[in-house]
Amino acid sequence: MSKVETLDTPRFAVGTSDREIEAAAIRAAVNRKRRVRLWQWGLLLGFLGSWELASRREWIDPFFYAMPSSIVGRLWDWLSEGTAEGSLWVHLWTTMEESLLGFFSGAFFGIVVGIVLGRNKMASDVVSPFIKVLNSIPRVVLAPFFVMFFGLGLGSKVALAFVMVFFVVFANAFQGVREADRAMIANAQILGASPAQVTRAVVIPSAMTWIFASLHVSFGMAIIGAIVGEYVGAKHGIGLLIEVAKGSFDTAGMFAAIVLIVIFALSAEWVVTHIENMLLKWRPAPFQDQGH
Amino acid sequence: MSGGAALSPHAAPHMATQTPAIELINVSRRFISPEGKSFTAIRDFSITVNRGEFVAVVGPTGCGKSTTLNLVTGLATPSAGEVRIMGKKVSGIDPRIGFVFQADALFPWRNVIDNVSAGPMFRGQPKAQAYDKARDWLKRVGLAKFEKHYPHQLSGGMRKRVALAQTFINGPEILLMDEPFSALDVQTRVVMHNELLNLWSESKASVVFITHDLEEAIGLADRVYVLTAGPGTVKTSYEIDLPRPRNIAEIRYTPRFIELSKQIWDDLREEVEISQARQTGA
Numbered sequence: 001m002s003k004v005e006t007l008d009t010p011r012f013a014v015g016t017s018d019r020e021i022e023a024a025a026i027r028a029a030v031n032r033k034r035r036v037r038l039w040q041w042g043l044l045l046g047f048l049g050s051w052e053l054a055s056r057r058e059w060i061d062p063f064f065y066a067m068p069s070s071i072v073g074r075l076w077d078w079l080s081e082g083t084a085e086g087s088l089w090v091h092l093w094t095t096m097e098e099s100l101l102g103f104f105s106g107a108f109f110g111i112v113v114g115i116v117l118g119r120n121k122m123a124s125d126v127v128s129p130f131i132k133v134l135n136s137i138p139r140v141v142l143a144p145f146f147v148m149f150f151g152l153g154l155g156s157k158v159a160l161a162f163v164m165v166f167f168v169v170f171a172n173a174f175q176g177v178r179e180a181d182r183a184m185i186a187n188a189q190i191l192g193a194s195p196a197q198v199t200r201a202v203v204i205p206s207a208m209t210w211i212f213a214s215l216h217v218s219f220g221m222a223i224i225g226a227i228v229g230e231y232v233g234a235k236h237g238i239g240l241l242i243e244v245a246k247g248s249f250d251t252a253g254m255f256a257a258i259v260l261i262v263i264f265a266l267s268a269e270w271v272v273t274h275i276e277n278m279l280l281k282w283r284p285a286p287f288q289d290q291g292h
Numbered sequence: 293m294s295g296g297a298a299l300s301p302h303a304a305p306h307m308a309t310q311t312p313a314i315e316l317i318n319v320s321r322r323f324i325s326p327e328g329k330s331f332t333a334i335r336d337f338s339i340t341v342n343r344g345e346f347v348a349v350v351g352p353t354g355c356g357k358s359t360t361l362n363l364v365t366g367l368a369t370p371s372a373g374e375v376r377i378m379g380k381k382v383s384g385i386d387p388r389i390g391f392v393f394q395a396d397a398l399f400p401w402r403n404v405i406d407n408v409s410a411g412p413m414f415r416g417q418p419k420a421q422a423y424d425k426a427r428d429w430l431k432r433v434g435l436a437k438f439e440k441h442y443p444h445q446l447s448g449g450m451r452k453r454v455a456l457a458q459t460f461i462n463g464p465e466i467l468l469m470d471e472p473f474s475a476l477d478v479q480t481r482v483v484m485h486n487e488l489l490n491l492w493s494e495s496k497a498s499v500v501f502i503t504h505d506l507e508e509a510i511g512l513a514d515r516v517y518v519l520t521a522g523p524g525t526v527k528t529s530y531e532i533d534l535p536r537p538r539n540i541a542e543i544r545y546t547p548r549f550i551e552l553s554k555q556i557w558d559d560l561r562e563e564v565e566i567s568q569a570r571q572t573g574a
Contacts, residue, residue, distance in 0.1 A: 181395075181397070183393045183394075183395045183396075183397040184397050184398075184399060186365075186367055186391070186393070186397070187391065187393060187397035187398075188399075188410070188414070189367070189385055190365055190367075190385060190389060190390070190391045191410050191411040191414050191458065191459075191462065192387060192411055192414040192415040192462065193410075193414040194414070197414050201399065201410070201414075202399065205399070205401040206401075208401075280401075282400055282401040282402070282403075282442045282444070283400075283444070284444040284445075
């Protein structure tokens with residue numbers, strides 16, 4: 001960046017009214033937003049367009065790389081006629097169900113265990129080396145075990161999504177509890193709060209920022225868990241669709257499945273952000289660019 | 293602002309017959325570091341705070357001022373000696389105590405009225421009753437219009453008013469204040485001093501006010517204790533015979549105030565120099 005960005009409003013001639021200055025500032029902000037949008041659309045269309053073009057002209061092999069139009073075509077086929085493995089909605093719902101169950105159970109137990117251990121120094125000192133060991137196991141290696149334990153159905157995927165989510169949320173909840181302000185806790189105690197009231201009124205709310213930070217990441221983790229579980233062995237699910245598409249060299253199908261996952265993940269992220277903003281409305285607004 | 297008739301604690305005759313509000317008798321407090329080394333914060337520390345008395349404690353940095361307050365709250369226990377409240381040995385947090393912190397100890401996720409009503413609600417009062425009380429206290433500190441604001445939306449001075457209301461709503465008989473106004477600008481601080489004296493004169497609480505600001509100590513207190521450089525112990529105690537009600541903004545220019553300031557500062561300076569030499573030397 002060569003130009004130093006400042007927060008100054010532009011210079012105005014002496015005697016310019018406040019209203020004119022405000023109007024100019026709003027105009028500048030709107031223009032800037034438009035420019036950002038324009039670039040974003042330009043990048044997207046440029047990328048998709050050159051992919052399509054390169055594939056059609058066979059600069060890249062369409063057999064391996066597919067092209068946007070064939071991906072859209074495949075999605076349309078799936079939506080209108082279903083996949084070779086049955087209705088698309090069944091697959092989509094299966095993956096959603098697995099990741100949602102894994103996410104909620106993992107987040108719930110992560111928060112509870114994080115708070116309990118965070119509030120209990122003795123217990124946390126005792127179990128911390130064990131948690132470190134468990135945490136250092138790469139979660140995906142557990143997938144085959146879970147398939148063995150819980151079978152090809154829902155259970156094994158939920159279990160994998162659960163362990164993916166649990167440790168992330170647990171670590172953050174634990175840290176959040178530990179970071180709770182000492183003066184604030186002392187204040188609550190002197191005002192008359194019992195240990196349970198301190199946990200509810202001070203510790204949990206102050207850990208909430210940390211917990212939400214982990215929830216954003218961990219929803220993605222839950223989806224990874226569900227899909228890896230499906231790769232290893234499943235009867236339904238987006239992961240299975242990708243496996244089947246791979247088996248028949250249907251690259252368009254593989255990309256189409258990825259598009260579905262992206263849509264699902266983004267909607268989930270949107271919901272989490274929404275809930276976060278509702279629950280954490282006490283936070284000061286983040287620093288905002290002045291739109292110059 | 294000076295609406296309430298100030299009660300001079302010394303004028304009340306029956307108080308002499310009662311046990312003091314706070315007694316620290318030959319108290320020591322030692323900390324053991326994780327490496328196993330011990331560090332003495334206060335040693336042979338004795339002060340007495342009579343009922344309704346406003347006591348200020350001044351001393352150089354690191355002389356264990358905050359430690360003494362933690363001992364009175366029961367959040368910490370003495371390594372030796374005894375701490376008594378109203379004649380009884382401290383065991384745990386006493387509900388008659390109120391504490392105003394140096395740092396912002398308001399709950400940032402609660403709006404003003406939920407912060408102020410926290411004490412009564414922790415103590416089991418129904419919400420409606422706690423809210424009524426909180427509204428009354430917010431009116432007294434001049435924040436009636438701000439009950440739905442969150443702490444981050446208020447200025448430093450307003451947050452301190454909320455903190456005062458939050459503390460006073462429990463009707464504390466003992467009020468402990470740990471450099472409560474040190475983060476405020478000078479003008480706001482003077483306003484808060486008058487506000488505090490006003491609230492105190494109505495509540496008749498016994499106060500221990502810790503500060504490193506000598507003028508603040510003299511302006512507010514009936515008695516000023518000067519502590520030695522750490523490990524802290526009481527060096528001298530001064531009776532502040534300035535008349536009440538006091539106006540902090542004006543009292544500092546009276547001859548008696550200036551005389552007291554000089555006298556106490558001469559005493560305090562030695563300790564500050566020792567403390568400084570230690571910090572730069574070590």
